[in-house]
Amino acid sequence: MWDNSPFPMPDGAKITGRRGDQYKVSVSMPFDPDGFYGRQCPECSMLFRVNADDYEALPEGLQLWCVYCGHNADHTExxxxxxxxxxxxxxxxxxAQIVHQGFTRMLRKSRSTARRGQVSISFRNRPPYPRPLPGIDEERLARTRTCAGCEIRYGVFGEHRYCPVCGRLPAATVAFDALQAETARLDALASLHDETKAVLREQGVFTRSWVDAVENVVGVVEALGSSVFHERVTDSEERLRGKGSVFQRLDDMADLFVSAGCPDVRALVGPSTWNRLTRTWAARHVFTHNDGVVDERYLRRVPGARTSLGQRLVISEAECREAIADATALCRALVDLGPSPAP
Incomplete structure (x- = not known):
């Protein structure tokens, strides 16, 4: 199917204007089967998607954010x-058609001079026939998200920190997304075929993944706790001075919020959950700093531990999933903390 412009154009392309020898061409970009429009960051080259209807409703001069690296530029980039x-x-x-037209005009002039014996040119006047435009066949989305701020629907293919329209995502959104990702990783490993599982288990992939998950949930809580404290406590910088990595230390973090007039997160999550969180934090410490070998510090933090001094901790999948659930409860408690009283 071709349009009726001076130069035939393939379906999906149309000449919409001309100024001198310059032409303006409009090219349609198909959406994917889910109704999403592909975008690719010019900085990190990673792909993401934006819902086509939501995208079309955005202002023309939109500055878009890369959902992964945060590069901010005009959406046309x-x-x-x-x-x-x-x-x-x-x-x-x-x-190709402009070049063909130029050769055709040159041929007409050449023929007139050829009759005077000055030049001889042979040219077969067959206009180029435009080929169909290539389609768009990019990776399908597995999951879509809706920004709580601007409500735009978008899809990603990896860990992300930005909304394509709003920019930096709230710390709570990042935290809960990261915890869900840990669960999704465990689910993916559990769904593998038995033969594949056996190979990975023998190589320690499962136990390494469980340890990584424990270490990651501590990092998620640390980042969220720091963000919430800075947001809710007006004199946060003064209170944090000299306290080091306080948000890595579970009880110290809870005490810090209490000293700023916030509720005690230990009471919000309950004693049994807090005890399990304490055990998770102690496990994370020995895996990060002592290759999982139990030290005296671990035994002080986990009274009644089944492991002895010098033994190496072993994390099970059930304990790993429990740690994710407990960390999720703690993150909800942190998000629900009210602002501290004005100084």
Missing amino acids: FWTDQQRERAMEAARALG
Whole structure:
């Protein structure tokens, strides 16, 4: 199917204007089967998606954010490789016809001079027939998200920290997303075929993943606790002076919030959950700093531990999932903390 412009253009491309020898061409970009429009960061080159209806409703001069690295630029810079190739094919179709037209005009002049014996040119006047534009066939989305701020729907293919329209995501959104990712990783390992599981288990992949999850949930809580404290406590910098990595230390973090007039998160999550969290934090410490070998510090923090001094901790999948659930409860408690009283 071709349009009726001076130069035939393939379906999806149309000449919309001309100024002198410059042409303006509009090229349609198909959405994916889920109704999402591909975007690619010009800085880190990673792909993400934005709902087509939501995207079309955005203002023309939109500054877009890369959901992964936070690069911020005009939305027209976020073409995907396949979209760029589609546009270039339209440009090539127009360019070939402009060149053909130029040769045709030159041929007419040459024929007139050829009759005077000055030059002889042979030219077969067959206009180029534009090829169909390439389609867009990019990776399908597994999950879509909706920004709590601007409500735009988008999809990602990895860990992200930004909304494509709003920019930096709230710390709570990042925290809960990270905890869900840990659960998704465990679920993916559990769904593997038995033969694959056996190979990975023998190589220690499962136990390493469980240890990584324990270490990661501590990092998630640390980041959220720090963000909430800075947001809710007006004199946060003064209170944090000289306290080091206080948000890595569970009871110290709880005491810090209490001293600032906030509720005690230990009471909010309950004693049994807090005891398990204390054990998780102690486990994280020995895995991070002592290759999982139990030291005196661990035994002081976990009274009645089944392991002895010098033994190496072993984490089970059930304990790992429990740690994620407990960390999720703690993150909810942190988010629910009210602001401290005015000094």
